[in-house]
Amino acid sequence: MGLHWRRLTGGDEAEQSDDGQPWLKRRAVIWPSLGVLVLLLAFGCWLGFQANAAKSNLEAARNSAQQAKSAVLQGNTGDASRFALDAQSHAQAARDAAHSLPWDIAAAVPWLGSPFETGQQISDVVLNLATDVLKPIADAGTTVSPNHLLADGRLDVMTLRNEEPVLQKFATDATRLNTQAHAISEPAYLDAMVNARSQLQAQTEDLSKLLTNTALAARLAPAMLGADGPRSYFMGFQTNAEARGTGGLLGGFGIVRFDDGKPSVDTLASNNDFGSRKFDPISLGPEFDNQYGYTNPSTDFRNSNQSSHFPYAAQIWKSMAEQSGIKVDGVIAVDPVALGYILGATGPVVMPDGETVTKDNAVELTESTAYIRFPNSEDQRARKRFLQDIAAEVVKQVMGRVKSPRALLDALGRAVSERRIAVWSSYPEEQALLEQTPLAHTIPDDPAPYAGIVINNLGGNKLDYYLDRRIEYVADGCSGATRRSTVTVRLKNNVTSPESLPDNVAGRLGFSPNHGANLIPKGTMFTSVRLLATRGAKLIDVMSNGSQIDARADTERGHPSFEALVVIPAGHTDEVIFHLSEPTSPGVARVPIQPLVGPVTTKVSVPQCAG
Known part of the structure; x- marks a missing residue:
């Protein structure tokens, strides 16, 4: 009762809480x-x-x-x-x-x-x-x-x-x-x-x-493209079922002319035209001659494009064309995969015999079926003529009315991004500009981290149609002037039934009889694996499936070059590992992809170091 009275009368006690804290202060x-x-x-x-x-x-x-x-x-x-x-x-x-x-x-x-x-x-x-x-x-x-x-x-x-x-x-x-x-x-x-x-x-x-x-x-x-007068270009068709540095063996060629932006083709021929001629050799410098000269690259078209540096192959092909009486202003290279992309934009072509070539069958038809269809040596001219006719029909389609120019440019852009189209100009000022684009396909002349894997088929067959590649480039951190790095190349021979393939696909033409070629199983790959490393890199060792092997050391455009030779039977895999000591160089690490038939899986774990 007293408490109730005090609250009603507003006494001092009414302004306090149970714990005594003044309400106004709270x-x-x-x-x-x-x-x-x-x-x-x-x-x-x-x-x-x-x-x-x-x-x-x-x-x-x-x-x-x-x-x-x-x-x-x-x-x-x-x-x-x-x-x-x-x-x-x-x-x-x-x-x-x-x-x-x-x-x-x-x-x-x-x-x-x-x-x-x-x-x-x-x-x-x-x-x-x-x-x-x-x-x-x-x-x-x-x-x-x-x-x-x-x-x-x-x-x-x-x-x-x-x-x-x-x-x-x-x-x-x-x-x-x-x-x-x-x-x-x-x-x-x-x-x-x-x-x-x-x-x-x-x-x-x-x-x-x-x-x-x-x-x-x-x-x-x-x-x-002829705005200031007609231009002519040697156009090489690369068969990347037989690997070469720029993609594939030179399988055929054409002469493309441009006049005020309008193209035309007046010559299409197989590589037989080059194989039957004797050419005067040319020199591309002591470094190139030291590494490739023993294979006669400037006189034997089969060895003309072992280097991945496209200007080398282009200068050799230009020399061969001009010694054959054809003056050209530059060189263009293309492969069947690029032709397939183009057919996806322009639509299929129908051959004179009624066979249809589409974006889906162009690669298989030109890189596999043609060799099975014409298996014997006496069929080779017919096979090359067949491939030449396909290329001619695709070129005609591109040079005619195109339903979707945008689709065509997208297809060409995809082919360029995959290094399946390359261009070289004999005019130095134009070539300098080309080398600022993806069309030039040059080996870079700078110190940034680099691991270029170049495959060359030494077996004289077409087994690279069945080649699966995986490349991994790993390096330590950025402390110190040098660091350890490793480049791993896994090559799998995906042939499953070698005896069902003709000799021109799975034969052993590149194996020396002195080394028991007849004892080597059919469908075996004989492959050169070359690593172009970061400038200044030193090779520690090369391992093949866990065993140390020899490697030939050279230099190409300032990059150390290490070449190992491997033999891969059908259905087997060879893992080649290059252990290196390389400079701790600034820049983004690059692993250029050689344009063969199948895709390649790459993994790069190289820290980017400051300059």
Whole structure:
């Protein structure tokens, strides 16, 4: 009763809690705390709203950019400009969100603000990409679209030449933005932001390479394709069922002429035309002569392209062509896999006898079936004529009306990226530009980590159609002037029934009778495995299936070259391991892929060291 009275009368006791704490003092603490909590919640909601706005607008910008790119390639100027404008609008909205007040505050917090700072940098690059590159490309889309430049088998070389300054500006802007993208700081945490940064860097790098190569093409193509007068090129068809350094054995050739962007073919022949002639040798320098000279590469077409450095083979083929009375301005190489890609874009061809060659059967037909169909030595001319006729029909199709120029260019681009098309020019200034593109297929002259595996068939057969390759390049860290590295090459002979194959496929022509060739099982591969290593690398040893073997050491274009010989029976695998000591060189490690029939699996575990 007394307690009730005191509370009603408002005595001092009524202002105290059970533990004696004054209520007013507690209220003075609680209300500010609640206020801070409300502000934090409001700030979090505001920041979350801006983060969602940035994310959704960046995704919308990416989608619109992809639609703009497709419209440009199709020559649809209206849609290209509309989608590019949408991309720019979304990119601006994303940047506004990423530079809003709550985002600026969050980005300023040490460590915790790292992802927000990265997000701001990403939004800046995306907006600049949409404004400085994508929108101008879309506005100029009609003149540079494949449908506009390529029609009725002719490339509009003069339009391409006139647009070269504009294309060069696009390339310069894209390169600048690629540099900015790679300067974006790595967030301290938040995997989503790490992935967004990596994706943007990959996209800007691809775009920079694409536009740089396009600008180079605009400088190169007009002259090379006859804008200033007719040009002629030796076109070699490589049979990569019998491996050579640039891909495969020279199986046939043609002379392609270009006049004002219009191609024509007036000569197609098999390698018999070269095999029946005697050529005067040429020298490609003491280094080349020391490594390959004993095989007579400049006089025997079968050994003309053992090196993976395409300009060597090109100069030899040019010499052979001109000693045969045919003057050429350069050399083009192509293989059956590339022809298959082209048929996928142009449609199948029907041979005079009614047989249909498609994208799905072109490789098998030319690399396997033809040899089984013509198994005997007396059939070889018929087989080569058959392959020559297929190549001629494909070339005719490319040079005629193409339904989808974009599809054709995509097919050619895929073949180039896989090193299945190579180009060399006898004009030094053009060749210098070519060597800045994927078309040149050169051995690089720089110190960056390098592991080029080159396979050459020594068995005189076509067993590389059945070859499976796996390559792994591993190196230690960046401390010290040198480091240990290992290059592992696993070669599997996938022949399952060697006795069912004719001798021209699975025979032992390359095995010496003095070494018991008749005792070697049919279907056995006799293979040269050459490693072109990082400049300055030293060989420690070479192992084959666990046993140490000898290796021949040479030098090619400044790279140490180590060649091992292996014999692989049908159904077996040989694992060749090169143990090295190499300089701790700056740069990204490279493992170029030799274009044989099947794909190759590669694994690179080499840290990138600073300069």
